[in-house]
Amino acid sequence: MNRPTDPHQMVQAATPTGTTEGYMPGFGNDFETEALPGALPQGMNSPQKCNYGLYGEQLSGTAFTANPPERTWTYRIRPSVKHSHRYTKIDLPFWKSAPNVDPDVVSLGQYRWDPVAYTDEKLTWLTGMRTMTTAGDVNTQVGMASHIYLVTESMVDSYFYSADSELLVVPQEGHLRFATELGIIDLEPKEIAIIPRGLVYRVEVLEGPCRGFVCENYGQKYELPGRGPIGANAMANPRDFKAPVAAFEDREAPSTLTIKWCGQFHSTQIGQSPLDVVAWHGNYAPYKYDLRTYCPVGAILFDHPDPSIFTVLTAPSGVPGTANIDFVLFRERWMVAENTFRPPWYHKNIMSELMGNIYGQYDAKPKGFVPGGMSLHNMMLPHGPDKTAFEGASNADLKAEKLDNTMSFMFETRFPQHLTRFAAKDAPMQDDYIDCWSDIEKKFDGTPGTK
Secondary structure, three states: OOOOOOOOOOEEOOOOOOOOOOEEEOOOOOEEEEOOOOOOOOOOOOOOOOHHHOEEEEEEOOOOOOOOOOEEEEEEOOOHHHHOOOOEEEOOOOOOOOOOOOOOOOOOOEEEEOOOOOOOOOOOOOOOEEEEEEEEEHHHOEEEEEEEEEEOOOOOOEEEEEOOOEEEEEEEEEEEEEEEOOEEEEEOOOEEEEEOOOOOEEEEEEEEEEEEEEEEEOOOOOEOOOOHHHOOOOEOOHHHEEEEOOEEOOOEEEEEEEEEEOOEEEEEEEEEOOOOEEEEEEOOOOEEEEHHHOEOOOOOOOOOOOHHHHEEEEEEOOOOOOEEEEEEEEEEEEEOOOOOOOOOOOEOOOOEEEEEEEEEOEOOEOOOOOOOOEEEEOOOOOEOOOHHHHHHHHOOOOOOEEEEEEEEEEEEEOOOOEEOHHHHHHOOEOOOHHHHHOOOOOOOOOOOOOO
């Protein structure tokens, strides 16, 4: 492929025939891709000399003896040690990690927030991250954090990676580009992206301003949930996940690389772009997924199923069936159950549920839960429909009904989610949210046969 005239434009591999431009389909596949012909060794991983004078290097996402191992072999202009120098600790005051228990903040409660507003401040992916909750412990690689991002400016000669976590990115407004070591991911609302632990990238604004949600996973990597009796089809299909083809920069420019490590941030100064992987093969890679391809399943006769039936991705814990994180999607779908209260029922459970609204109206909260907003129902705290939703569902004509123009999601974890000071003091919390249940009426009538 011809090299671009713009020095900031990455040289990208040709897309394999029959696939989406710039991407390769599949979840957890062993991919191979090269931006220059013959850059990828054949039949072995570490030849004595690589073509084009490249350096062979492995990026491991699991222990060597994990089954199956997750690793990618890269062939790059410089080895990563040339992109690492002496580090200086820096402060990103709004990006927090667990454990983060503020004695002046009460995390026990049902909370809801309006969208975090843009300001005149110019914000990049790093300076625009605002942590809302944390759970677990980043040092023992257990739990998660939830964030809101506000991004108005591209990172210029600036790069980042997290040694702590993989990031699940859920845009709500604006278009972003993730220029990574392994290729380019363009991301817009109704899509998500997963950026693996240890992968270097730069975030650019394609159309802004940009706002969205991030789930920072400290634990085991996301995987597709077990389908059980559902069988081989529906939900999220592997072919709809897209990994990028190889793309690289060969650019000499003073640059800053920032690393998140054990909840702290450090920067180092280097003399070139670290996005210099010309070819790669393996199963440890970033990917994107179009939420509009998620095929929901549900009850077709009676009763409302558990929300776990809408799981897109799950990050397992050490306890079978109990997730470190579940990413759950509530999108457009048909409601057909007979003699059934169709919205989510009142409940409290062991999981802590943080929800976000991408667009539209959520059926259990027709008022107040707006696009860009979030809510938190922590472990063992009761929650459920407000009075409007309850009365409407209890008295509805139960004909087949399509829930339309709706897309919300949930970051659900086994661990309690602690509010940050930003979430409790600065974010636009709805102080009256708890009152949405205050007008629920006593309907008890002890007369036999009364409904």
